[in-house]
Amino acid sequence: MSDIDSIVATAEASRERYLEEFLAFLRIPSISTLSEHRGDVAECAEWVATQMKNAGMKRVEIMPTGGHPLVYGECLEAAGKPTVLIYGHYDVQPADPLDEWDSAPFEPSIKGDDIVARGASDMKGQVFAILKAVEALSQAGPLPINIKFFIEGEEEVGSPNLKPFMMAHTDLLACDFALNCDTGIESPTQPSLTVTLRGLAYYDLIIRGPKKDLHSGMYGGAVHNPAQVLCELIAGMHDAEGRVTLPGFYDSVRDLTPEERAEIAAYPQDEQEWMQQAGVSKTWGENGYSILERIGARPTLEVNGLVGGFTGEGSKTVLPAKAMAKISTRLVPDQKSDEVTKQLEAYLNAHCPDTCSWELVQHAGAPFGLNTRDSAPMRAAIAALRAVYNAEPVYKRMGGTVPVVAYCKEILGVDTVMMGFALPDDGIHGPNEKQHLPNTWKGIETYIRFLAGL
């Protein structure tokens, strides 16, 4: 038995104690969005800090932010070894609607192989697994890698203080790569790793016409209606093939190689199941690409919101002075948000009629994320999953954006390994949220093998 196998065996033998501790973690109602739970959130931070000490961290600090505290822990005694920055969050969503829970959300219960509780899968299960993995490693001897934990308490309220915190603590958080545990896995038997994330560029597009709202009877037909103009501009942004028409939009998009397309095609994703999750009876999108390609590898332009004029019940005959759309684009390698901004501006200059004016306000976005599969951390992650699951991992192209991954790249200059153990059907944010306990146990083993393999 190798050193690692014996550490894994010790961890397996400790599951009874682990379970008790996991239950204790789940019993703390650390709901970040409800001010009456402020004390519980603070108690949960203390719990995490204690666990970090138990896991061998030499320095542990509960660090204040503008909102809920962040728990930092480090052990930097593995000379010559890389430093990993481990991200997670200890806060949870509110539990309502309470009457849809079969058991109390903060009185965790075991049902078959599942542990049911608010936060079980999002993401106390993963925070717990990585803490136990580090604990198991530290109990067996000096840690094989330098570790920095940063576990925040505000993820479920949109992490309003995370980016400022990271910008203010670049030295503290300096690392070689990051591990983000706030993610999932394809199935209990099929390991997966996220290899790409789409970036985001987000805008308000405001079209202005007359100085103030007009009576549509008195002026309609002779004053250009900004809501109509907005619709026409938006309509012009896609062609009949579902492609974005902004000139140059696809210029810097990296084409998929035949190998990549084959890999995506082989991804274990059932189209019917996907449509059911989406709540649609038909898919849509850019001609010539599959669903997974459209979401994972192709850029998009979405209308996230529309507002203008009268929107209440009944009728009001207003010709609105302005109308606004929230528009965002999802960026893929090698698109840059600045390019899209320029393309949108050029499109508006070319197409907005001179009867109206336009304004484009850009909100915070994020660059795309791209993990090369042959970095040392990714190779270690792949090897760990392979060893634990006895199966080849599949590689997931996520359509969304994970802000903290973008911050790690942008502020700390590092790539992130995204490896977690939530299942698609864990019901996160909903009633009867659960974690599949075999995933918790495999998660601990995977994290042990990953950290030891670097």
Added chain:
Amino acid sequence: MSDIDSIVATAEASRERYLEEFLAFLRIPSISTLSEHRGDVAECAEWVATQMKNAGMKRVEIMPTGGHPLVYGECLEAAGKPTVLIYGHYDVQPADPLDEWDSAPFEPSIKGDDIVARGASDMKGQVFAILKAVEALSQAGPLPINIKFFIEGEEEVGSPNLKPFMMAHTDLLACDFALNCDTGIESPTQPSLTVTLRGLAYYDLIIRGPKKDLHSGMYGGAVHNPAQVLCELIAGMHDAEGRVTLPGFYDSVRDLTPEERAEIAAYPQDEQEWMQQAGVSKTWGENGYSILERIGARPTLEVNGLVGGFTGEGSKTVLPAKAMAKISTRLVPDQKSDEVTKQLEAYLNAHCPDTCSWELVQHAGAPFGLNTRDSAPMRAAIAALRAVYNAEPVYKRMGGTVPVVAYCKEILGVDTVMMGFALPDDGIHGPNEKQHLPNTWKGIETYIRFLAGL
């Protein structure tokens, strides 16, 4: 001196008393929208009722409605003569912003030729003028025409009880034609009469896609976005020439004759001034038509409102489950609302993609209004204006809809003469609302000559 000239002369000699009474009317803060003024509204109804009695009405009733009362008065002793139903309202808009008034809104003050007070022009001035005209006629002998007044107290809150009241009192309100005093005149020296009103068909158009709001990162690009679909459908409703594309939309539109176009072209309307009022630097509309033709004689399709997805501050990456537009068409002779509904439905059936579903909800509308100029009431109105102003009236095609005119047609089966004396710059609904006193006096004389001329 004819009988009428002598009645007019008597009225002129009574201006001092008239002014005192007008001031008393204006001092009553009959603000229908503010519950604390309910007593003032009731007092104002009493004042109007007393004036009706003074004007020779044999039956006067303050009639309750679901909201503020309506004052009814009648004198039906002119055997063999037509019956006119006179519409007006005694309620006024709120006066705020109070600090923009140069004098207290309910302490009327005379400034040069103007009388400044809330409601002076909208429309106590016209209610007062018609009451004094009838009073002057009744003091000179038997009234030359049968008169029914119905003066409501809820116009400024949208007349919620007017249509039900009219439907419940068709016998009481039966008449040969209506006179609506709630309108204006082109200038102090240029008389005008409204000859057409556009009708209205008003809809909610709802586009539905996925069952619930989706994450635009996880699903964007592979699920058709209902807000985008809505924009595309709306964009397709106009062509590049500003024409509405709904098949058949113009089929029943009556073409303007060369004579009508010449008359519209001669209408004293300065384009620059119009643009300033509209708050635009450029006009827009259906190719081949002037501003006044576009507003007065051509149908339109307007987006009155747009809403869908996330519309707050900042960014939220939602792919909305639905999006909605408020859409209305202005109808001209001989368009019917039902035809437009069918055209919209056919358009949506043809163009809404099968990735989404559509729903069209129709709200209350109104038919177009069209006054033939050679009816007896219109001839009498034209003659009266001509005599008082010593000028030929011009004929206004209003782009808007006046619900009570539509109700008179629909419920009572009668046409309406629209003749009032508000000026375009009277500042109705705004601070320092005024009426030009020469208009009040000319209004009294015009109404005398009109009623006597029938």
